[in-house]
Amino acid sequence: MSDSDDKKTVLHELMTAYGKEVWNFAYSLTRKWDVADDITQDVFVKVFKNLDTFRSDSSIKTWLLTITRNTVIDHQRSAFIRRVSLTDWSLDTGQRRSVEDDVIEQYAVNDLWKQVMKLPVKSREVLILYAHHQLSLKEIADVLGVTEGTVKSRMFHARRKIAKMKERNGHGTE
Numbered sequence: 314m315s316d317s318d319d320k321k322t323v324l325h326e327l328m329t330a331y332g333k334e335v336w337n338f339a340y341s342l343t344r345k346w347d348v349a350d351d352i353t354q355d356v357f358v359k360v361f362k363n364l365d366t367f368r369s370d371s372s373i374k375t376w377l378l379t380i381t382r383n384t385v386i387d388h389q390r391s392a393f394i395r396r397v398s399l400t401d402w403s404l405d406t407g408q409r410r411s412v413e414d415d416v417i418e419q420y421a422v423n424d425l426w427k428q429v430m431k432l433p434v435k436s437r438e439v440l441i442l443y444a445h446h447q448l449s450l451k452e453i454a455d456v457l458g459v460t461e462g463t464v465k466s467r468m469f470h471a472r473r474k475i476a477k478m479k480e481r482n483g484h485g486t487e
Contacts, residue, residue, distance in 0.1 A: 324361045331374060332357070334446060335381050341441045342385045342434060355384050371455050378446060379456045382438070428478045429471075436471035439464055 335356050340349035359380055367376055429440050442453045450468075454461045 320361060320364050323364060324357060327360060327373065327377070328357055331377050334374070335377055338378055338381050338441065338446065339385055341430065341445075342382065342438060343388075344430065348388065352381065352384050352388055355388070356381050359384065371452065374446070375448065375452045375455055378442065378448070379458075382456060425475070428475050431478070432471055432474055435467055436474060439467045440471050440475075443468065 332353065336349050336353045339352040339356070340346065343349055343352065356377065360377065367373070371379075429437055432440070438457065439453055442448045442456060443450075448456065450461045450464050453464045457464065
C-alpha cells in the first residue's frame with residue numbers, strides 16, 4: 314500500500330468520525346448550509362494535503378476545528394463569497410437532507426441554541442466549542458488562537474447575553 318493510499322484511508326476515517334462535527338461547526342459560524350458544505354469540503358482537502366504535518370500537540374478534533382474556523386475566516390474574506398452555489402440547483406440527496414434535519418434538530422428547534430445562534434461570532438463560537446464539541450478551555454483557546462483568560466471572558470459575556478435574551482423573552486410573554 315502506498316503513502317497516498319494510507320493518507321486516503323486516514324482521511325476517510327477522519328471524515329467518517331468528524332465530518333458531521335466539522336460541518337456543524339462551519340454551519341454554526343456561517344449559518345448557511347451551502348457554505349458549510351463548501352467549507353467542509355475545503356477542510357478535508359486541506360487535511361489531506363497536510364496530514365503529515367499534524368504534530369499531536371492537540372487532539373485531532375481540536376486540529377480539525379481549528380482548520381474549520383480558519384477556513385471559515387478565509388472564506389468570509391474571499392471575494393467569491395457572493396458566488397452562486399451549484400448546490401442551490403442540484404437535487405437534494407437523502408444524505409444531505411438528513412444532515413440538514415440533524416442541524417435543524419440540534420440548533421434551530423432548541424430555544425437555547427436559537428439564542429446562541431443570534432450571538433456575535435466570538436460569543437457563539439466559544440459556547441459551541443464548549444457545549445457542543447465539549448472542548449476544554451485550553452483546547453478552545455488553541456482553536457481560537459487566544460489565551461484561556463480570553464476564552465473565559467468571552468464565555469462569561471456570552472452567557473450574560475443569553476441570560477438577557479431569556480429575560481427579555483420571558484417578560485415579553487407575560
